[in-house]
Amino acid sequence: MARYVWSKIISRFGSVGVLSKISDLLESWAFSPWQKNGKILWNVALLTTFWVFWKERNTRLFRVLVKSPDYVYINVVVLTIACVRALPSFRFVLVDDLWWGWSEACMDSELRPLVAQVWDPPREGFFKLNFDGSSFRNLGPAAVGGLLRDYVEETCWAFLFPTGIADSNEAEITAVHEGVRLIDPSILDK
Known part of the structure; x- marks a missing residue:
């Protein structure tokens, strides 16, 4: 399960491949090639993944409940998005931009700002x-x-x-x- 979830998380950043050892993952944590927002997102994704794995481990041990790898993966993604949206540099980033992929967020120095939508009323009588x-x-x-x-x-x-x-x-x-x-x-x- 862990290898599957890690590979899906890594693919969200635009990378392909599976880490063979946890030491490779921790090494990549220290060296991320992205700019400021990318590094923040990478660090938050790693921390939330560890957190969700720890919760899943406890659920399996103490409640004897096993969730699917896809369920665990979605929990990581949702928790990561919730955490980064609370940070000042991601405050105006659309949730859709974070939901569909993280590679663009890592490569851009500034993410697309939130644009206010204005409703235009119809002409009189319409x-x-x-x-x-x-x-x-x-x-x-x-x-x-x-x-x-x-x-x-x-x-x-x-x-x-x-x-x-x-x-x-x-x-x-x-x-x-x-x-x-x-x-x-x-x-x-x-």
Whole structure:
């Protein structure tokens, strides 16, 4: 299990290969070729991996529960992201940037800053339908939602509901379809 998790963690940094000994890992801890944010991320990833392994060891010994290697790996990734997001140099880094890979975070001196999204109201007499659809994992439980707002930014109508099992693209398309289909025409007449 440990070799599998370590190899997946190392691959998140853009490296391929498996460490044969723990001494190789500790040596790599002292020498990381990355810039400031990369070194911070590498150190946090190593510490969280050791922490999760220690917790897993205790769970197996004292509770006789065994979790899958993928479960342990996801715990390492989530804990690492939570820890680095608490640090000042990662405060404005998008969670998505950290979730999908760490190699870019290690190579860039400055990570992409968080950009504020601004909602533009429609012209007077018009409405704007904002919608979103998402799914858990590539194919999993999905949900859609949306808001209909007028030119004075007042919410006239909203919807939110699960749609079953779908991928993210299907959820987005369902959000558009359901948003247009479910609007009560009497709202648009005001």
